[in-house]
Amino acid sequence: MTVFSLDPQQTAWCATLRSLATDTLRPLAERGTPGRVNRPLLAALGAHGLLARLFPAAALDLCLLRESLAQGCTEAESALALQGLGADPVARAGTPAQRARWLPGVVSGTTVAAFALTEPSAGSDAAALALRATPDGTGWRLHGAKRWISNAPEADFYTVFARTTEDAGSRGVTAFLVPADRPGLTGTPLAMLADHPVGALSFDGVPVGPDDVLGAVDGGFRLAMRTLDLFRPSVGAFAVGMAQAALDATLEHTTRRAAFGGPLRDLQTVAHRVAEMATRTEAARLLVYAAAAAYDAGAPDVPRRSAMAKLYATEAAQYVVDSAVQLHGAAALQRGHLLEHLYREVRAPRIYEGATEVQRGIIAKSLYGRGGSVTSGG
Template sequence: MTAFSLEPAQLTWCEELRGLAAERLRPLAEKGEPGRVNRALVAELGTLGLLPRLFTSGALDLCLMRESLAHASTEAETALALQGLGAHPVHAHGTDSQRARWLPRVSAGTAIAAFALSEPDAGSDAAALSLRADPDARPSTAEGAALAAEPDGPSGWRLTGEKCWISNAPEADFYTVFARTTPGAGARGVTAFLVPADRPGLTGTPLDMLSPHPIGALAFDAVPVTADDVLGEPDRGFRVAMDTLNLFRPSVGAFALGMARAALDATLAHTTARDAFGGKLRDLQAVSHQVAEMALRTEAARLMVYAAATAYDAGAPDVPMRAAMAKLLATETAQYVVDKAVQLHGARALRRGHLLEHLYREVRAPRIYEGASEVQRGIIAKELYRTQDAQTQDAHTKEAGA
């Protein structure tokens, strides 16, 4: 299998996922309350065995799941993705104890996870986090008490500050929280913590957003955490965040692809059935050429998303650039395709409850979260120039040795 084609078994699985999403998940999604965690929907994702695959599949499988679910139910897709985003740091960087406590419940759909990175003044610039992790001289666990005598650092901290635009907040059962343990150290002074929602001093409020999935703000008032709660190593949390985002950015593109494909399919059906100017809408060259452009851009984005996911699974060195390219192209493409679909449908597409009205609201946010389009362009340029500088340095080294 290459990055440009799928095996028959994968195509069959995608078709099965679209069927499950339409038959089992979409009805539960429609019963949910906008802006609230739909626990029945999350539990069904666990029952269907989709949540456990978040921790046993590669990046390409994650993309195929997200794209297939999004085609039939964006709510089901987002519920799945948020479980993965919030719990992946625990799976990849957690201790045996942390994984044993939370991952079975996440997989079963009985515990809701959240990824708490963004802040009111540190969204795109994740290295500028200001949530403080102040050393705590009062460790709350036996292990913390033993570590208190160690000269290498504190056994516990108190988290003070805010997080904002956090999906699944304030209803999640635990949060992967990124806080500053070393002031003035930029990305090198951030630590990732696993923080259960019932910790004293942790409160949250929902935010009324355009997208229907739950998003909220969190307030940390000297919330206690210890060495037992660290994910990875102290002051190495930025690596945890980037590892997670490099995996999930291509799959954000896959989510966008699912929406683009749903909009394209709706447009094909509408322009085939709609009478206009003595024929079908599809017979107008101005219409058919727009539909062709929609399909062309969707396919190009799909290939880039699959290529980025395949590169991640292969451990390729250029994953950050590929992931950024995939998210950028796919999310911008989906915005274009959905907008064109709305235009070709006319006023009916703007009526509440119409598929395209729903997609029009959903498609906007992915161009911002997990790194806005402008941030992705910055990553791409940085990686290009880093490669260029390395090649230049190699050339100079060879000349000097000649």
């Protein structure tokens, strides 16, 4: 297989995923409560074996999963992705005991995971984390806050990144696996533009010990970056899936809708806009697949390729969805319309896991041969 095409098995699998998303997962999503973790939806993802494919995840496999699910049910796509993001550090760096305790539930969809990196004053500059782990005998006490954390405050455990060494920048951060029932850990939900489970967490002396460390002490930032390098291209895949759904809806609408004596598609301004939408969607798809293939091959330029894929795909999806709304007219603004839903969904990926501006910084530093440690997650 090349990075420019899928083999017949992959193509058939994507078609199966799209049908599953539309016929089985979307009804579960519609019965969920907006802004809350949808546990029946997660259980269905587990029952169909989709969560099991996350550990270990091949980047291209993850991208195909996210793109295909997003075309039929964005809620299912997000639920799957958040499970992977929250539990990937456990699968990647957890002890045998940690993996045995938590991963089976994640895979079955009965245990909800969350990735707790972003803070009120540390988003894109994640090396500036202020959540502190102060020594307390053989362990630590966590003091501080996290904000805009997906699946909070309903997750069953959190992968928490905290500062263990002062004045050490990115080299002084440790990852901890923190069960939700630890004393001193509280959370509140946040109402967001899109109805996702997102919340704030408060750590008031939360106890953690050596058995809760993921990987090495002071090695948490590198672990976070390894997780984000895997998931950044797949954020682009999520965006591509939404763009494709918007494009498909636009092709149908402009063929069916008559105006000025004929179908909308016969108007040159409409046809040219749709052509641009299709071109940007395909270009984004190819960048995503190329970045995923580079990750799976262990290429040295993965951070740059991942940044390019996320940057271009999320910006392209914003253009495509906005254009689709424009071509549909007022109907697309009505609550419950597919494009109204996509319009709210498509905005956040340009910010989380590294905003568009941060991705440009990563790309530029790579091109000029300089290192960098700016990112974002939540």
